[in-house]
Amino acid sequence: MFAYIIKRLLSGVIVVILVSMAVFALFWYGPSSPARPICLAETGNRCTPDRLENYEEQLGYNNNIVDEYGNYAKGIFTGREMPIGNVVIDCDRPCLGFSHRSRALVWDELVERLPATISVAVGGAFLYLALGIPIGVAAARRRGTLGDKLLVSSFLFLSSVPYYLFALLAWLYFTLIWQVPILGSSGYTPITDNPAEWFKGMLLPWLCLGIFGCTQYTRYTRGAMVETLSEDYIRTAKAKGLPPSTVVYRHGLRSALVPVVTVFGIDLGVLLAGTIFTERIFEIQGIGRWGLSAVQAFDLPVVSATALFGAILIVISNLIVDVIYSVLDPRVRLS
Amino acid sequence: MNDPDAFLVVEDLSVEFPTPDGPVRAVNNLSYTLGLGQTLGIVGESGSGKSVSSMAVLGLHDADRTKITGSIRVGGTEVVGLNEPGLRKLRGNSVAMIFQDALAALHPFYRVGSQLAEAYQVHHPSASRRDARRKAIEMLDRVGIPQPDSRVDDFPHQFSGGMRQRAMIAMGLINDPSLLIADEPTTALDVTVQAQILDLLQDLQREFNSAVVIITHDLGVIAEMADEVLVMYAGRCVEYGPTKEILVSPEMPYTWGLLSSIPDVSADIDARLIPIPGNPPSLLSPPSGCSFHPRCAHVDKVPGDLCATQLPELLEGSNGPGHVKRCHLANPQEVFRREVLAEIAPDLVEES
Incomplete structure (x- = not known):
């Protein structure tokens, strides 16, 4: 299994490198010059073609793309010095570049925003499972009954509402109209500053993500569980005289979890890479909002950094899913 | 048969599944008894x-999706309607x-x-993990796992x-059951392994003196294992009696069909296997009268359309008490000898 993990990590590195190259090239050859944001910022929105040309020259956008990508990649591992205007910025490793919009090092901004995104993602993902799996199991055990049908159809309805509408309405009602005290102050406070405020601020975003996301986990779990409960080995477990809870959870759920884990691994990676709608609606300064505004402002260093970060998360979460597979199912031998 | 002290007494058992297309009666008025140390073989097609x-x-x-009527007593305990x-x-x-x-x-x-230890511990809650494991090893050894x-x-x-089948048997026997139900225990195995498994089951039965119900569609397994045979067709018992009698002088055309479709390794290589024509009936709309009549080759020997209109009673045949059959034929012995045996084992007919 160790050799397998190493092999997968190596192929993951290749994926991450390819993603970073693709994003770099996309902006380099894109419709707007990557130097425009800094030009606008430095000249107070009076960016003439001459000045733009000047900034492009300074930032190296007139050089060969291969060399510039090389500089960028090298900077991640060794750090580099970046001359901008008449100052030289010392960018320590891992150097992901300098955001001209916010006049800050990209790495520092990433580190600053990461705790907010992790808070949202981990809480939301926890609720995906904590709500989705038990509800799915309960529905599977009562399949075909009125309660099961009501649950399945209401969850289908819920999951067909666009998420941004769902979250926006939740925010509108809980925060503005009803002003529910504990849900009313959504936003991010660092947990190290004030754990209670952190929790209060995160509660509504968590519930929105969790309740909306758990609908699909309920569906997956219910489907997998219905299938598992009709397996021969479940009949064997009953014939042994085991109590129903042991039959359902120990013998049934462990098999039914395999497909659920697959989806969850990917979802967790996506959540950690930034939850754009959630962060936007609940005013949380996380990776998702940062990446979105960077795209709008052609802020290449930030876009590259968020894309790289997302790719790394997806690669790692896929690997973790594979390892969990082999733990759940002894027939899976990772090699 | 009809032993009041029998360990397993099934009386008038019916099992019905309601489906969107109507109720399916999978078992219809089934009765049998089985004593400790005895083996009952239940044969029949799929379904x-x-x-x-x-x-x-x-x-x-599943109690919510099944309607069970009649009575099943296991060692005196009524199972039908018993709580979880x-x-x-x-x-x-x-x-x-x-x-x-x-x-x-x-x-x-x-x-x-x-999995074996779990089966042991659930009925021996005071047993430690180590005890359960020791018991599991002991049982695996007992069923011949090296x-x-x-x-x-x-x-x-x-x-x-x-x-795996040995391990399955070990798991079944780990708590010394008085009744063991083996549902086609050798179906997926090749013949040599089949024989080993059947031998093992017989040895263990002798050792534990348990009652065994063996479910199969293989009359070879029945001949080897069973003291009594119950032949089922479309949810009903159609013939029931001591193994020897059922195999030597069966009185129900469906049993004849089962016998005719066994390949005989010592037979002439030109000899044909005689399959039972047609398919098992749909349990949603079972045939009128005798369920087997649409596939039966001997309907014309029964006066009128009795076979199609009236369900034959399960009655004692000409072999005397203990051998019952569900058939309108007046002289089944003679028909069997003249038409069936002549076809599948001509030498036997000539001898007698």
Whole structure:
């Protein structure tokens, strides 16, 4: 299994490198010059073609793309010095570049925003499972009954509402109209500053993500569980005289979890890479909002950094899913 | 038969599943008895109700989706209508079941030993993990698994087909059940392994003096194992009696059909296998009268359209008490001898 993990990590590195190259090239050859944001910022929105040309020259956008990508990649591992205007910025490793919009090092901004995104993602993902799996199991055990049908159809309805509408309405009602005290102050406070405020601020975003996301986990779990409960080995477990809870959870759920884990691994990676709608609606300064505004402002260093970060998360979460597979199912031998 | 002290008494058992297309009566008025140390073979095609009736003995049907009437008494305990905790006390303890296709019937994610230990511990709550493990190893050894102390930690997929079936049997017998129901225990195995498994079952039965119900569609298995045979067709018992009589002088055309379709290794290579024509009937709309009449070659020997209109009673045949059959034929012995035996074993007819 160790050799397998190493092999997968190596192929993951290749994926991450390819993603970073693709994003770099996309902006380099894109419709707007990557130097425009800094030009606008430095000249107070009076960016003439001459000045733009000047900034492009300074930032190296007139050089060969291969060399510039090389500089960028090298900077991640060794750090580099970046001359901008008449100052030289010392960018320590891992150097992901300098955001001209916010006049800050990209790495520092990433580190600053990461705790907010992790808070949202981990809480939301926890609720995906904590709500989705038990509800799915309960529905599977009562399949075909009125309660099961009501649950399945209401969850289908819920999951067909666009998420941004769902979250926006939740925010509108809980925060503005009803002003529910504990849900009313959504936003991010660092947990190290004030754990209670952190929790209060995160509660509504968590519930929105969790309740909306758990609908699909309920569906997956219910489907997998219905299938598992009709397996021969479940009949064997009953014939042994085991109590129903042991039959359902120990013998049934462990098999039914395999497909659920697959989806969850990917979802967790996506959540950690930034939850754009959630962060936007609940005013949380996380990776998702940062990446979105960077795209709008052609802020290449930030876009590259968020894309790289997302790719790394997806690669790692896929690997973790594979390892969990082999733990759940002894027939899976990772090699 | 009809022994009041019998360990297993099934009386007038019917099992019905409501479906969107109407009720399906998988078992219809089935009665039989079985004493300790005895073996009953239940034969029939797929869908004849063999497994459904046996699963009812353990109360394994989902109570919300099944209608069970009649009576099943196991060692004096009425199983029909028994509550879940009561059933759990029986299952795997005094009544155990071993299933066909042990690869599917054993949990793929748990070690063989822990599955056996689990079966032991659920009925011996005071036993420690180590005791349960020791018991599991002991049972694996008893059913002939080589190196049981290391194989106990294998997963089912690391066992061969025959070993898995042995492990299944070990799991069934781990609590010394008085009644063992074996549902096609040798179906997925090759013949040599089949013979070993049947031998093992017989040895263990002698040792534990348990009552055994063996469900099969293989009359060879019946001949080897059973003291009595119950032939089922479309949910009903159509013939029931001592094994020797059922195999030597059967009185119901469906049983004849089963006998005719057994390949005989010593027969002339030109000899043909004679299949039963047609397909098993739909249980949603079973045939009128005798369920077998649409496939029966001897309907014309019964006056009028009795076979199509009237369900024959389960009556004593010409062999005397203990051998009952459900057929309108007046002279089944003679028809069997003249038409069936002449076709499948001409030498036997000539001898007599």
